Amino acid sequence: MGLGGPLERAVMDVLWAAPGPLRVRELLARLNETAERPLAYNTVQTVAERLAHKGLLARTPDGLAFRYGPTRTREEYVAELMLDALTESSDHGAVLAxxxxxxxxxxxxxxxxxLRRRASGEPEH
Known part of the structure; x- marks a missing residue:
């Protein structure tokens, strides 16, 4: 499932850049550093929950709150989007070309x- 809008993308960008999972307050502080207008705690919590429901974030308990962290790297997510887009056409060769x-x-x-490494069976570096 893809990202639904600019706020979902912003949340994912912050979490991909973070050294580890963040609480909503930490996420909110980082988002508000660059936001045109300050975001509300409840807004960020709702977006984090939505992304967790989509499987893009893992939610782990931390005291009375939760920490949210990406379930896959940015590169894995983008590659998944590209592969999903490829399946939208019956002519994969034309799309790839x-x-x-x-x-x-x-x-x-x-x-x-x-592709050369994959075809020859060489390990990735």
């Missing part, structure tokens, strides 16, 4: 190398 045409040359080289 169009994707390859649209990426920057340095990204194309990285993709080519990753």
């Amino acid at each position: 169009r994707f390859a045409e649209g990426v920057a040359p340095e990204d194309a080289r990285e993709l080519f190398e990753a």
Whole structure:
């Protein structure tokens, strides 16, 4: 399941950048550092709960509160989105070709190398 809006993306960005799971108060403080207008505690708690329900955050007890942390890395999440998008078409070859045409040359080289390693059975580095 994807991110529903800018606040969900902002929450995930903060949690991906954090050294570990955060309580809602900690999350709120970090979000409000860059927010155009201050967010309310209940708003951030609701968004964190929604993301936990979607499976994007894990919720662990911490005293009377909870800590929230990502269930997957940003890279894993983005790769999952890309794979989900690929399944939307019956012509995977055309989608992959169009994707390859649209990426920057340095990204194309990285993709080519990753595919070459996979095809040859080399371990990832």
